[in-house]
Amino acid sequence: MLKHKITALSFILILILLALLSHFVAIEVWVFVVVCSLWFLVVMLGSSFIASNYHVKAYCSNPLETQKNIAITFDDGPTEMTSLVLDLLKKYDAKATFFCIGKNIEKHPEILKRIAEEGHIVGNHSYSHSNFFDFYRKERLIEELQKTDALIQTITGKKPEFFRPPYGVTNPSIRRALEVTKHKVIGWNIRSLDAVIKNEKTIFNRIIKRVSPGGIVLLHDTSMHTVKVLEQLLQFLQKNKYKVVSSEQLLNIKAYEN
Numbered sequence: 239m240l241k242h243k244i245t246a247l248s249f250i251l252i253l254i255l256l257a258l259l260s261h262f263v264a265i266e267v268w269v270f271v272v273v274c275s276l277w278f279l280v281v282m283l284g285s286s287f288i289a290s291n292y293h294v295k296a297y298c299s300n301p302l303e304t305q306k307n308i309a310i311t312f313d314d315g316p317t318e319m320t321s322l323v324l325d326l327l328k329k330y331d332a333k334a335t336f337f338c339i340g341k342n343i344e345k346h347p348e349i350l351k352r353i354a355e356e357g358h359i360v361g362n363h364s365y366s367h368s369n370f371f372d373f374y375r376k377e378r379l380i381e382e383l384q385k386t387d388a389l390i391q392t393i394t395g396k397k398p399e400f401f402r403p404p405y406g407v408t409n410p411s412i413r414r415a416l417e418v419t420k421h422k423v424i425g426w427n428i429r430s431l432d433a434v435i436k437n438e439k440t441i442f443n444r445i446i447k448r449v450s451p452g453g454i455v456l457l458h459d460t461s462m463h464t465v466k467v468l469e470q471l472l473q474f475l476q477k478n479k480y481k482v483v484s485s486e487q488l489l490n491i492k493a494y495e496n
Contacts, residue, residue: 249277288406288425298425303452306480309488311335312459316349320459330472332482337402340365340386354394361400379415397495426456
């Protein structure tokens with residue numbers, strides 16, 4: 239991505255200039271350490287925040303949306319909790335996007351089938367969701383994405399174009415893998431932190447403070463407290479005249495390969 243290249247070239251240029259300058263004036267070693275540390279910090283922040291578009295282009299909201307439309311997305315399923323989530327979405331006539339893990343699809347193929355049959359979008363969330371996913375090389379990342387694509391396509395008949403990287407972390411290897419698989423990266427701008435916070439009131443208040451037209455909410459269909467928060471959120475959105483639409487509709491980009 240251009241941002242990563244510009245940052246790298248800028249810091250390399252600074253280091254070269256400092257090295258040349260050190261031939262004429264005394265420059266302490268700590269100056270070089272500070273520059274390298276700042277470089278590392280910029281790269282870490284850019285890699286960790288998906289909305290930065292540091293390594294890859296990510297669709298995190300639709301800032302041009304003028305109607306009260308909002309998208310709700312779920313990560314890490316399908317699980318036993320997904321069925322309860324689907325029940326609520328059906329009750330409130332809401333469409334969502336489920337970013338599914340390949341190994342969980344293998345455990346719950348019938349739930350994935352229900353997701354698709356009820357008109358929700360299915361996206362790729364890697365096969366393993368490993369803690370070491372960010373350290374995988376390009377070839378292994380491609381294998382993870384293609385394996386999950388195949389599982390989704392076998393069950394739903396559709397090959398997904400949406401991908402959400404585990405933890406929302408991106409890096410050069412992921413960028414290179416996506417150049418091959420051609421997935422579109424879908425992020426968020428309303429992070430619930432429901433995978434970390436267990437208090438329903440705290441999660442709910444965190445979300446509604448950030449609600450605005452064109453927003454994308456990140457939840458996880460993995461726990462009962464999220465299911466309870468979801469119903470409160472759907473009631474809040476309904477009361478405030480918001481319509482919950484699919485990320486495909488909100489972003490006006492295709493979720494599946496033609």
